[in-house]
Structures are given as structure tokens and as C-alpha cells.
Amino acid sequence: MTAATTIELPYGMTSFSDGKPDEKALVIAAQRGLSEAFAQLVRLHQRRAYAVCRAIVLTHEDAEDAVQEGFLHAFKALDRFLPDQPFGAWLYRIMANASLDLVRRRKVRDADELPEAIPMPFRDPGESDELRRRLNLALTKLTDRQRSVIVLHDVEGFTHGEIGEMLGIPEGTARSDLHHARASLRKILKDVRSDL
Amino acid sequence: MTDFRFFSTDDDEVVRGLRSLYAAPAGDAYWNELESRIMARVADVELGWWTELDRWVRPALLAAAALLLTAGIAMFRAHQDESDLAVESMLASPSVPVSTAVRPALESDREARIRYLFGCNNQEPSCSAQNSKR
Numbered sequence: 001m002t003a004a005t006t007i008e009l010p011y012g013m014t015s016f017s018d019g020k021p022d023e024k025a026l027v028i029a030a031q032r033g034l035s036e037a038f039a040q041l042v043r044l045h046q047r048r049a050y051a052v053c054r055a056i057v058l059t060h061e062d063a064e065d066a067v068q069e070g071f072l073h074a075f076k077a078l079d080r081f082l083p084d085q086p087f088g089a090w091l092y093r094i095m096a097n098a099s100l101d102l103v104r105r106r107k108v109r110d111a112d113e114l115p116e117a118i119p120m121p122f123r124d125p126g127e128s129d130e131l132r133r134r135l136n137l138a139l140t141k142l143t144d145r146q147r148s149v150i151v152l153h154d155v156e157g158f159t160h161g162e163i164g165e166m167l168g169i170p171e172g173t174a175r176s177d178l179h180h181a182r183a184s185l186r187k188i189l190k191d192v193r194s195d196l
Numbered sequence: 197m198t199d200f201r202f203f204s205t206d207d208d209e210v211v212r213g214l215r216s217l218y219a220a221p222a223g224d225a226y227w228n229e230l231e232s233r234i235m236a237r238v239a240d241v242e243l244g245w246w247t248e249l250d251r252w253v254r255p256a257l258l259a260a261a262a263l264l265l266t267a268g269i270a271m272f273r274a275h276q277d278e279s280d281l282a283v284e285s286m287l288a289s290p291s292v293p294v295s296t297a298v299r300p301a302l303e304s305d306r307e308a309r310i311r312y313l314f315g316c317n318n319q320e321p322s323c324s325a326q327n328s329k330r
Binding site for chain 2: 035038039042043046047050051054055060064067068071072075076135136139150151154155182185186189
């Protein structure tokens with residue numbers, strides 16, 4: 001990675017403080033048109049941004065598209081962002097919106113040919129296909145929102161409040177979605193086990 | 197055989213399974229490539245026609261302002277010339293007395309009309325008095 005790369009920021013700003021990139025300085029530099037500063041922000045946030053998108057959309061390819069769309073939206077809206085606010089929270093909201101838009105578009109497009117199961121996510125060659133298949137089967141029984149909430153919470157570690165903000169739902173709804181998603185997965189996996 | 201340990205009802209097992217399913221691609225090469233794609237799209241936005249347009253907005257506004265100013269001055273001058281010409285022509289033309297502008301024939305018509313309106317007859321003395329007053 002190029003996280004250790006120091007970039008020259010205008011107006012006497014430093015890009016690093018205590019060995020970590022100074023996000024605020026990068027945001028201000030990006031707002032002033034320095035594309036390398038925006039590239040640095042992309043480098044810093046793209047993994048987490050991907051994770052947010054991947055939790056909402058169905059496939060790895062869609063997650064990639066949503067990440068690109070999200071960064072593009074963020075770039076266009078950068079002038080309106082207040083540098084004192086946490087950039088990550090703002091960016092992940094944009095990512096979630098880009099993902100939700102993509103899901104909506106896909107639903108309209110595929111209205112007549114709904115997939116029978118959630119498509120495989122990004123494939124790690126080291127993973128067991130069997131494990132993936134059964135968990136996928138269990139995930140198809142959840143609603144889109146429940147699936148997003150459980151992944152954002154249990155996999156990515158977002159709080160209920162953050163998830164609520166990202167998905168545009170009250171915190172309590174995120175909490176109850178998580179509860180129902182866990183209960184459903186537990187039950188489904190238990191049923192599958194008893195069938196074997 | 198199947199790994200039955202996965203089908204534990206323990207939430208940790210579910211979380212572990214989910215993490216394996218939703219694992220982000222590993223390897224810097226993937227992320228560098230994604231970053232390149234994102235920045236290429238950002239560059240497209242930067243070099244889009246609206247950016248080009250944006251660059252021309254200021255000169256275009258200045259040119260439009262100069263054009264408006266020139267047109268305004270030209271119109272003002274044309275109007276002034278027209279006024280000057282009108283004043284000059286007014287001053288130059290000979291003054292014509294109003295009485296001579298009336299045709300003599302109309303004079304008698306007018307009198308006849310007045311007489312008709314007031315119902316007068318030339319023979320009546322009251323009418324003659326009125327006429328003489330006029």
C-alpha cells in the first residue's frame with residue numbers, strides 16, 4: 001500500500017501527524033482541488049467502503065460498482081462537506097446510499113427474473129464451498145435489510161446508531177432487525193443441521 | 197464430509213461464517229487497481245464538459261458584459277442623434293399660423309354645423325346675436 005507516501009499539501013498543511021495521515025488536512029486539500037489528496041482518502045477508506053457496500057448489495061461486482069459510484073458522489077459533494085465532521089461517517093453514508101440505489105435499480109431491472117438464491121460473494125479460494133452454500137441458503141431467508149444489518153454489525157462492527165444512519169432507519173429498528181436476523185439464522189442453520 | 201462444527205447454534209459460529217462470506221478481497225494489487233479505477237472516474241468528472249464550461253464562464257461573462265456596454269452606448273448615441281435631429285428639424289421648419297391651415301371652405305361648414313346644433317336660423321335675431329358674439 002501507499003499509505004506511507006507523504007504528499008505535498010499546499011497552504012503549509014501537513015498530511016501526517018503522529019505517523020497517521022491527517023484526514024482533515026487531506027479533506028481540505030481535496031476540497032481545494034488537489035487530486036492526490038483525494039486519492040489518499042480513497043486509499044484510506046476504500047476497504048471499509050467496500051465492506052459497507054458489500055453488506056447491502058448482493059454480489060462482489062455490485063459492491064465494486066457501488067464503491068466507485070460512492071466515491072464519485074463524494075468527490076462531487078466534497079465542497080459541501082464540513083472538514084470538522086468525521087469524514088468516514090459521511091463517506092459511508094454516501095456508500096450506503098449508492099448501494100441502496102443500486103439494489104433498487106437491480107430490483108426494477110430484474111423484477112421478472114428474481115434469483116433463487118443470493119449470488120456468491122467474492123470467492124476466497126481457501127474457503128469451503130459447502131460452508132458458503134449453506135450460509136447463503138440461510139441468508140436467502142432474511143430480508144435485504146436484515147441481511148445488511150447483521151453484516152454491518154457482526155462483520156464490520158458498526159453500531160446500531162451508525163447502521164441506522166447509513167440505512168436511513170431508526171436505531172431501534174436496526175436493533176430489532178439484528179435480533180430477528182440472528183434468530184432466523186440460528187433457526188435456519190439448526191433446521192439444516194437436523195436435516196443432515 | 198461436511199464440517200458440522202459450522203452448524204453450531206452459537207452466534208460466534210454464524211459470525212465466523214459471515215466473515216468468511218463477506219471477506220473483502222485480499223491483496224494490495226486488487227485495491228491499487230480499484231483505486232486507479234475510482235481515480236480515473238474522478239478524473240473524467242474533472243475533465244468533463246461542465247469543467248471546460250466552467251473554465252469559460254468568466255471570460256464569457258466578461259465578453260457579454262462588454263458587448264452589453266457597447267450596445268448600450270451605441271443605442272444611447274443613436275437615440276441622442278435622433279433627438280438632436282428632431283429638435284433641429286423643429287427649429288428649422290417655418291412656423292405656420294393656425295388660421296391659414298384651416299381651409300376657407302371648412303370655415304363655412306363649421307358655422308353651418310354650429311347653427312344646426314343650436315337650432316338657429318340666420319333670420320332669427322337671437323341667433324344673429326349669438327353668432328355675432330361668437
